Amino acid sequence: MQEIDFMSVLHKSTKRDYLGRVNDTEYPKSKAAVLAKKFDFDYWDGDRRICYGGYKYMEGRWEKVAIKLIDHYKLDCNSRILDIGCGKGYLLYDLKKLLPGISVKGIDISNYALEHSKDEIKDSLTLGNASYLPYPDDHFDLVISINTLHCLHASDLNCALKEMERVSKKHKYLCVESYTNEEQKTNLLYWQVTCEAFHNTESWKWLFSQSGYTGDYSFIFFD
Structure with a gap:
């Protein structure tokens, strides 16, 4: 198990108005959260004050992460990859572009996201x-879950970590939102509309240990 940063290159490229999200008159955070947790149009392609505000494929954006994953885990065209919480599948699409023969699978609770995924990997x-x-057990060379598991309640989170461990025969990597100080904690509470697991980094590591998760991880902070 290793803490390794693949995601800050994307996370830090976005500017956020934390107080604006909480205090917006049309979509205050409580209303935005109700809409976002349906993981339907409003979450992906609705108003930016609710969540993404239009989650479109951007050439090269996810490729940065794909390259890091390929290099670190020594992936090749024979590798099998699973993305838990794949959304519209943009990261998997970029992995396929870089390694055309690679086997990719994605799973997500959002039917809207899957319907609007890249045609090349929709199947x-x-x-x-x-x-x-x-x-099946021990099926994938790499199992990843990026910015998904913090959306689960405790009992489901424990099951998800165990499942991630079960289906991987080798490598695992997850990224979750967290905090190390009161400023980061406050910003996280202000900004996040789908998070159910608000834990500092040490609590996350304890949860990993309790579930038997042995893979790599990283944290997203809201500074």
């Missing part, structure tokens, strides 16, 4: 949830 994506993965 590789499955509707489902992280707590019960429809794959």
Whole structure:
């Protein structure tokens, strides 16, 4: 198990108005959260005050992360990859571009996201949830979950971590939102509309240990 940063290159490229999200008159955070947690149009392509405000494929954006994953885990065209919480599948698409023969699978609870995924990988994506993965034991060379598991309640989170461990025969990597100080904690509470697991970094590491998760991890902070 190793803490390794693959995600800050994307996370830090976005500017956020934390107080604006909480105090917006049309979409205050409580209303935005209700809409966002449906993981439908409003979450992906609705108003920016709710969540993404239009989650479109941007050439090269996810490729940065794909290259880091390929280099670190020594992936090749024979590798099998699973993305838990794949959304519209942009990272998997970029992995396929870089390694055309690679086998990619994605799973997500959002039917809207899967319907609006890249046509080139749509057949590789499955509707489902992280707590019960429809794959055999020791099946994937790398299992990833980026900015998804913090959306689960405690019992489901424990199951998801165990499932991630079960279906991987080798490498695992996850990224979750967290905090190390009161400023980061406050900003996280102000900004996040789908998070159910608000834990500092040490609590996350304890949860990993309790579930038997042995893979790599990183944290997203809201500074």
